[in-house]
Amino acid sequence: MTAPILLTPGPLTTSLATKQSMLRDWGSWDADFNRITARVRERLLGVVHATGTHECVPMQGSGTFSVEAALGTLVPRGGHVLVPQNGAYCQRIARICRILGRSLTTVDYAEDAAVQAADVDRALAANPAITHVALVHCETSAGILNPLAAIAEVVARHRRSLIIDAMSSFGALEIDARTMPFEAVIAASGKCLEGPPGMGFVIARREALQRAEGNSHSLALDLHDQWVYMQKTTQWRYTPPTHVVAAFDSAIEQYLAEGGRSARGGRYADNCRTLIEGMARLGLKSFLPPAIQAPIIVTFHAPVTPNYQFKAFYDAVKARGYLLYPGKLTTLETFRVGCMGQLGPRGIQGAVDAVAEVLAELHAAA
Numbered sequence: 001m002t003a004p005i006l007l008t009p010g011p012l013t014t015s016l017a018t019k020q021s022m023l024r025d026w027g028s029w030d031a032d033f034n035r036i037t038a039r040v041r042e043r044l045l046g047v048v049h050a051t052g053t054h055e056c057v058p059m060q061g062s063g064t065f066s067v068e069a070a071l072g073t074l075v076p077r078g079g080h081v082l083v084p085q086n087g088a089y090c091q092r093i094a095r096i097c098r099i100l101g102r103s104l105t106t107v108d109y110a111e112d113a114a115v116q117a118a119d120v121d122r123a124l125a126a127n128p129a130i131t132h133v134a135l136v137h138c139e140t141s142a143g144i145l146n147p148l149a150a151i152a153e154v155v156a157r158h159r160r161s162l163i164i165d166a167m168s169s170f171g172a173l174e175i176d177a178r179t180m181p182f183e184a185v186i187a188a189s190g191k192c193l194e195g196p197p198g199m200g201f202v203i204a205r206r207e208a209l210q211r212a213e214g215n216s217h218s219l220a221l222d223l224h225d226q227w228v229y230m231q232k233t234t235q236w237r238y239t240p241p242t243h244v245v246a247a248f249d250s251a252i253e254q255y256l257a258e259g260g261r262s263a264r265g266g267r268y269a270d271n272c273r274t275l276i277e278g279m280a281r282l283g284l285k286s287f288l289p290p291a292i293q294a295p296i297i298v299t300f301h302a303p304v305t306p307n308y309q310f311k312a313f314y315d316a317v318k319a320r321g322y323l324l325y326p327g328k329l330t331t332l333e334t335f336r337v338g339c340m341g342q343l344g345p346r347g348i349q350g351a352v353d354a355v356a357e358v359l360a361e362l363h364a365a366a
């Protein structure tokens, strides 16, 4: 059976070149491998125009490991984090703060509403004890795009620090350190840069990292220690995911050849449009208002048919070569389709056609 196309928010469909770059073993101590690490770190800084001001510190593990490393290392033990919440990834940040014992304030939104900069402004004005704002740029649970530029402006005006979970936006949506001041931005290998999963990275302002010694509750997730060790030795502290790093390097090379951020974001926007229009023709409505829909992942209301069950729907679409993603809303029956990965509107149209066939079967059986 040929492998299905993943319409998921990571792991996602990678190119053949990316997969092939995992067919070689690397010594973690070897200069050839450490040159790859250095190139990856340098190019990641370039993606968000942070060369010179920030440092890129890679971290083993899935994206959450890097989120926890960033919060635990950059927020001092006496720090206080404001988390605007409109989905599961925001809730995860709040949970990390609670577990790490960092003071926490949340601003809560519905699952179909974007964070408002004015609310962050009010919350910061009301509480001078807040030191950091942790914002999820694209809330992957429903697919909402939060207004990063406006929030970065508010946080900077109040002289607090901004930590951005840009896991599902980095490389596709605009993030610019020169115009959107941030202390740290966090992402991972297996999302919009289309590498395999297995490592994350934190792009942190150099002075913030320098100040962060001794903050971390954790040995393995101490970003400061990882950074200092890497600066000193060019190596990862503890075993790196060598094949993932090599494949990520190749994926970034292909990203730059495609045209970088604007080309990648443009392709995903085309995918998103093709998807929403195609599904609408099948009577499947997307959940979010278009103004706050990020071109990354789309939540759809489940088909209205007496026989609908996500699992059977999923299996039938899978049999036609496409993997969908379950919904993540608390009250509504939904499913999700990713716009990201190594595919274009033709791939998306193939998925829409597969869904059309499955719907026809469901309706016929009803």
Ligand SMILES: *Cc1c(COP(=O)(O)O)cnc(C)c1O
Pocket (backbone or CB within 6 Å): 009, 010, 062, 063, 064, 065, 067, 089, 136, 138, 139, 140, 165, 166, 167, 168, 188
């Ligand atoms: C994918 C993702 C993460 C990290 O999830 P992992 O399963 O740990 O890779 C964090 N935040 C957002 C917004 C994400 O989309």
